[in-house]
Amino acid sequence: MFIEQGPIRPPSEADSLLIRVTRNCPWNKCAFCKTFKGEQFSRRPIEDVLADVDTVSRVSGQVQQLSREMGRDGIITADVVHEAGARHGHLHYHVGAWLYNGSKNVFLQDANSLLLKTDDLVRIVKYICQVLPAVERITTYARADTAARKKVHELTALREAGLNRIHMGMESGSDQVLKLIQKGVTAAQLEEAGRKIKAAGISICWYVMPGLGGRQYSREHALETAARINAINPEHVRLRTLTVLKGTPLHDLMTSGVFEPLDEDEIVAEIRLLIESLQGVTTRLVSDHILNLLQELEGKLPDDRDRLLGIIDRYQTLPEAEKTNFQVGRRAGVYRFLDDMREPNRYRHVEALLRDMGGKGNLKKHLESIRRKFV
Numbered sequence: 001m002f003i004e005q006g007p008i009r010p011p012s013e014a015d016s017l018l019i020r021v022t023r024n025c026p027w028n029k030c031a032f033c034k035t036f037k038g039e040q041f042s043r044r045p046i047e048d049v050l051a052d053v054d055t056v057s058r059v060s061g062q063v064q065q066l067s068r069e070m071g072r073d074g075i076i077t078a079d080v081v082h083e084a085g086a087r088h089g090h091l092h093y094h095v096g097a098w099l100y101n102g103s104k105n106v107f108l109q110d111a112n113s114l115l116l117k118t119d120d121l122v123r124i125v126k127y128i129c130q131v132l133p134a135v136e137r138i139t140t141y142a143r144a145d146t147a148a149r150k151k152v153h154e155l156t157a158l159r160e161a162g163l164n165r166i167h168m169g170m171e172s173g174s175d176q177v178l179k180l181i182q183k184g185v186t187a188a189q190l191e192e193a194g195r196k197i198k199a200a201g202i203s204i205c206w207y208v209m210p211g212l213g214g215r216q217y218s219r220e221h222a223l224e225t226a227a228r229i230n231a232i233n234p235e236h237v238r239l240r241t242l243t244v245l246k247g248t249p250l251h252d253l254m255t256s257g258v259f260e261p262l263d264e265d266e267i268v269a270e271i272r273l274l275i276e277s278l279q280g281v282t283t284r285l286v287s288d289h290i291l292n293l294l295q296e297l298e299g300k301l302p303d304d305r306d307r308l309l310g311i312i313d314r315y316q317t318l319p320e321a322e323k324t325n326f327q328v329g330r331r332a333g334v335y336r337f338l339d340d341m342r343e344p345n346r347y348r349h350v351e352a353l354l355r356d357m358g359g360k361g362n363l364k365k366h367l368e369s370i371r372r373k374f375v
Contacts, residue, residue: 026146
C-alpha cells in the first residue's frame with residue numbers, strides 16, 4: 001500500500017501523520033530556499049487525498065493486528081513499530097510511529113494548503129476526523145498572502161471542521177527584508193493574515209529567521225519583526241536561524257557582496273533585540289531547531305522574559321575561548337544547553353574537535369559546513 005507524502009513538515013509535527021493535499025510551493029521564489037526548486041505546484045485531486053486517509057485507516061488496523069500477533073494485545077510498542085516497518089516498509093513504519101505517539105496529530109502537506117478551495121479543504125479535514133476518530137489536532141502550512149485573501153468565515157469553517165493551527169513562514173516583519181528575500185508578501189499582509197486567523201479561532205505559529213536581514217538590515221529586521229508580533233500576539237513564534245545555502249539567490253547575493261551574513265554572536269545579539277522589543281504579548285517563544293545556537297531559548301512571554309534575556313546575557317559574557325567551545329560543541333551535537341559545557345568530558349571532547357579543525361582561524365568555515373547539513 002502507498003500514500004503520497006511531501007518532503008517537509010515543521011519539527012514540532014515530528015509525531016504527526018502526514019497527509020499531502022498539495023504538491024510543492026506555489027510561490028517558490030524565496031531567496032533562501034531551495035526545497036522545491038525545479039518542482040511545479042499542484043493541487044492533489046480531493047478523492048486521492050481521501051483515499052490516502054482510507055489507506056491510513058487500513059494500515060492502522062494491520063499494525064494493531066501485528067501487535068496482537070506479537071503478544072502485545074493491540075498496544076503499539078516500539079518493537080511493533082520496527083517490526084511493521086521491517087515487514088511492510090515505510091508506510092507501515094510511519095503509521096505505526098504515529099499510533100505509538102498517540103495518533104492524535106495530523107499535518108497537511110505541502111507548503112500552502114490554504115490554496116485549496118475552502119469547501120474542499122473543509123471536506124478533507126472533516127473526513128480525517130471521521131475516519132481517524134482519535135485525531136485531536138490538524139495543522140498545516142500557509143502563506144500570508146493566501147491567508148489574507150480568505151474571509152474570516154472561511155477560516156472559521158476550517159476551524160469548526162477540525163483545523164487547529166496554521167504554521168506560517170513569517171521570516172521577517174520588515175518590508176525591506178521581505179523584499180530582499182523575494183518573499184512575495186508584505187508586512188501588512190502578515191498582519192492581515194494573522195488577524196483573520198486569530199479571529200477565526202485558529203492558533204497561529206509564525207517562523208522567524210534570525211540573521212535574514214544580514215548586516216545591513218539586522219536592527220530593522222529585529223525591530224519590525226517584533227512590531228508585527230506585538231500587533232498580532234501569535235500563540236507561538238519559532239526561531240529558525242538562517243543558513244545560506246549554495247544554489248540559492250541569497251547565496252548569489254552573498255558571494256557578490258550585496259548580502260553580508262551575521263556571525264554567531266551578531267545573530268544572538270539580534271535575537272536579544274527581538275525579545276526585548278516584544279511588548280504586550282502572551283506569545284510562547286520556541287527555539288526548537290538544531291540551527292539555533294541557543295536552543296534553550298523557550299518560554300512564555302511576558303513571564304519568562306527576564307529568564308530568556310538572562311540566557312542570552314550569560315552566553316554573551318562568556319570568555320571568548322568558552323564561546324568558541326560552545327559554538328563548536330553545539331554545532332557538533334555535543335551540547336544542547338550552556339550548562340552542558342560544565343561536564344569536563346564533553347568540554348575536553350569539544351576542545352579536541354576544535355584542534356582537529358585547525359583552531360579558531362578555520363572555525364567559521366567548519367561551522368557553516370556543519371550548519372548546511374541540517375537544512
